[in-house]
Amino acid sequence: AILMLLAGTTLVVGAASGAKSALRPLEGLTISQANASLPFQRIKRLADLEQILAQNPGKLAMLDFYADWCASCKEMEHFTFTNTEVRTNLQDFILLQADVTANDADDQALLKHFGLFGPPGIIFFDHQGQELQQHRVIGYQDSQQFLASLNSVKATHDNTQ
Numbered sequence: 833a834i835l836m837l838l839a840g841t842t843l844v845v846g847a848a849s850g851a852k853s854a855l856r857p858l859e860g861l862t863i864s865q866a867n868a869s870l871p872f873q874r875i876k877r878l879a880d881l882e883q884i885l886a887q888n889p890g891k892l893a894m895l896d897f898y899a900d901w902c903a904s905c906k907e908m909e910h911f912t913f914t915n916t917e918v919r920t921n922l923q924d925f926i927l928l929q930a931d932v933t934a935n936d937a938d939d940q941a942l943l944k945h946f947g948l949f950g951p952p953g954i955i956f957f958d959h960q961g962q963e964l965q966q967h968r969v970i971g972y973q974d975s976q977q978f979l980a981s982l983n984s985v986k987a988t989h990d991n992t993q
Contacts, residue, residue, distance in 0.1 A: 872928060876938050
């Protein structure tokens with residue numbers, strides 16, 4: 833009974849402090865850069881993506897397909913993208929995000945263009961704005977798996993320069 837009381841109290845305090853996940857009920861009480869979300873630029877249409885890639889030649893880019901209703905997206909957001917080593921490795925990337933929560937015509941067109949059925953999906957682009965198809969991330973990856981994906985993208989980029 834005492835354990836249940838402590839667990840319940842933790843959840844109530846967490847909810848009152850602004851925590852968004854029952855898996856991390858006390859995250860609202862910590863002030864840390866690691867808990868801040870990544871600085872994604874939101875895109876809505878393919879033209880938005882093409883414009884940003886054209887404006888940033890010579891840079892790697894990552895496009896994250898996300899939706900509020902996607903449980904795996906939330907896991908990536910809370911467990912993978914908060915990892916310090918992941919965040920450090922993403923500093924050299926243009927970080928883009930397509931929020932397909934609404935699933936409107938623009939969202940469906942963007943998903944269709946990349947051959948995705950829905951989120952989560954991560955598409956990488958080389959320094960010339962060309963998609964690195966062999967490095968797509970489909971579904972949830974924990975921080976160690978995602979770091980391996982990032983290292984593979986960077987190795988490909990280093991070999992093509």
